[in-house]
Amino acid sequence: MTPGPDAADDYVLRHLADEAVDLTGTTVVFGDRTGELVQGLIALDPRCRPVLITDSYLAGRTPGAQAATQVLTTQDEPPERIDVLVVRVPKSLALLEDQLYRLAPRLHQGSIVVGTGKSTEIHTSTLTLFEKAIGPTRTSLAVRKARLIFATPEPSATATAPSNPWPLRYALPVDKVLGPVAGRTVVNHAGVFCADHLDIGTRFMLENLPTRRGTDRVVDLGCGNGVLGLAAALANPAARLTFLDESFPALASARASFAENVPVAQFEQAEFLAGDATEPLRPASVDLVLNNPPFHSHRATSDETAWRMFTGARRVLRPGGELWVVANRHLGYHGKLRRVFGNCDTVAGNAKFVILRATAAPAAPARATGGAVPGE
Ligand SMILES: C[S@@+](CC[C@H](N)C(=O)[O-])C[C@H]1O[C@@H](n2cnc3c(N)ncnc32)[C@H](O)[C@@H]1O
Known part of the structure; x- marks a missing residue:
């Protein structure tokens, strides 16, 4: 109703x-x-x-x-x-x-x-x-x-009013812990998560990004301005990137930031998809999902969207593929990822954030094919 x-x-x-x-x-x-x-x-x-x-x-x-x-x-x-x-x-x-x-x-x-x-x-x-x-x-x-x-x-x-200040562009800090995106310029359209500065959770993820080589398909899930996907692409130019978000300004920002920082041929390999969680992706088609999940989204509050992202990631990862999540420590996503994937380890942590990794097992547990996890 x-x-x-x-x-x-x-x-x-x-x-x-x-x-x-x-x-x-x-x-x-x-x-x-x-x-x-x-x-x-x-x-x-x-x-x-x-x-x-x-x-x-x-x-x-x-x-x-x-x-x-x-x-x-x-x-x-x-x-x-x-x-x-x-x-x-x-x-x-x-x-x-x-x-x-x-x-x-x-x-x-x-x-x-x-x-x-x-x-x-x-x-x-x-x-x-x-x-x-x-x-x-x-x-x-x-x-x-x-x-x-x-x-x-x-x-x-x-006609003589001040002009539209959007989109904003700013340079990321020149700090070697940020890896390949240090000092890079990102573009942010209005309404995008953390439009005028680097979020501290995102920063922690950038400091601890997985190092992978080869033609992996990498998804920046809930990409915002796409800085996580950009970092993965700069670290591994052979990777094929998909940027996914439900926000149109986010996708426009990710597209513009990516275009600004990678060669044309690499840009043309990338996809920018609007959708809910991993809905637009085929099952078992992805090697790595990077995710800084929203706490509030559209009309949903709390961790409802994060759940859809985790179960969706499980669906689209190939056997052996990994989901990396940065989240506030207090959200307790460790236990939730264990329920979806059957495993989860903490890659890094500080006083506020944890970086969690869950790996898609060769045989997918039947309950992890999408939707809510029973008992939650
Ligand atoms: C915490 S922000 C992270 C943005 C970026 N990855 C970063 O770390 O700066 C979460 C992102 O998830 C997106 N989002 C919210 N609900 C979504 C959904 N249902 N499906 C896909 N993306 C969603 C938001 O628009 C936002 O860009």
């Missing part, structure tokens, strides 16, 4: 209905992670043909999202001319900034722009972004702990 629109979605849908906003032109929805806004708009006016813009592969697959006339990723060209823009304020202010700058030139004097979110998600900085990228902005009263944002497009003013 779907939960129905939450207070923030409900507030904006009511506002559009009360104001009798014409939804028959080009109506764009950004930031709708549940599909409820898309469905709500169609329910308001069946002639509405919403275009959904999303950063998330999973959000684009919800039944509501599938009701959209078109699903674009945050990296695609937005529609030429936007008449109504409905923004569900995303958690990432950077993603909001990037999208408002991308969408603003497609608005016109008569466009309606309404943002919505929980009151706790809308800050002065959120309003400043709307003001800077679009034009004069005000906010509504809070209703059921949700708030609306109204921005009036001022195309002449935004």
Whole structure:
């Protein structure tokens, strides 16, 4: 059963209905992670043909999202001319900034722009972004702990507005413990994990990467900006790399970082795949999976996604293939990997993180073919 629109979605849908906003032109929805806004708009006016813009592969697959006339990723060209823009304020202010700058030139004097979110998600900085990228902005009263944002497009003013700062590029520290990626430049699109610095868990993994040779197929699972896969490729240029993430800005970042740092022929060997955990990969096709799993993802909290990544890795690894995971020590992934793989050893550890290795045994235990592990 779907939960129905939450207070923030409900507030904006009511506002559009009360104001009798014409939804028959080009109506764009950004930031709708549940599909409820898309469905709500169609329910308001069946002639509405919403275009959904999303950063998330999973959000684009919800039944509501599938009701959209078109699903674009945050990296695609937005529609030429936007008449109504409905923004569900995303958690990432950077993603909001990037999208408002991308969408603003497609608005016109008569466009309606309404943002919505929980009151706790809308800050002065959120309003400043709307003001800077679009034009004069005000906010509504809070209703059921949700708030609306109204921005009036001022195309002449935004023509001289500061330009979109995204994507960012930065050089990794010149530190020999980082191995082949030390001093390399990485590219980060808005909304990507740790967009402006190297995560300390990722750093620990870089300090302890497996050394392998030959034409291994290596998967950077939940690749973010792809720094783990890049390090594996620089250490072993014969390896064939697959970068996989459910976030479109992450894949764009991994692609750009990889292109920046490897020769063209090596770049052309690599794949960049959007998907949920290892879903797009064939069984028993991979030699090494590198993984810094998310703690929160899409609508899932806790370790639900990590589980899917571990069971998925077990499915796609060849016999003898290895999964290397960096994780907070307190998460206790050691026991979980043992349950999925039947083995797990700790390769390295410090006060905060552990690096765990699980090896696919020649005969796969029947319970490790995907989905949840019984008893969890
Ligand atoms: C902790 S970050 C690690 C990023 C990068 N590997 C690093 O170490 O800097 C986890 C990544 O997993 C991705 N992710 C979350 N849920 C996912 C899913 N269901 N399938 C694939 N990737 C997912 C996130 O978008 C994010 O890029």
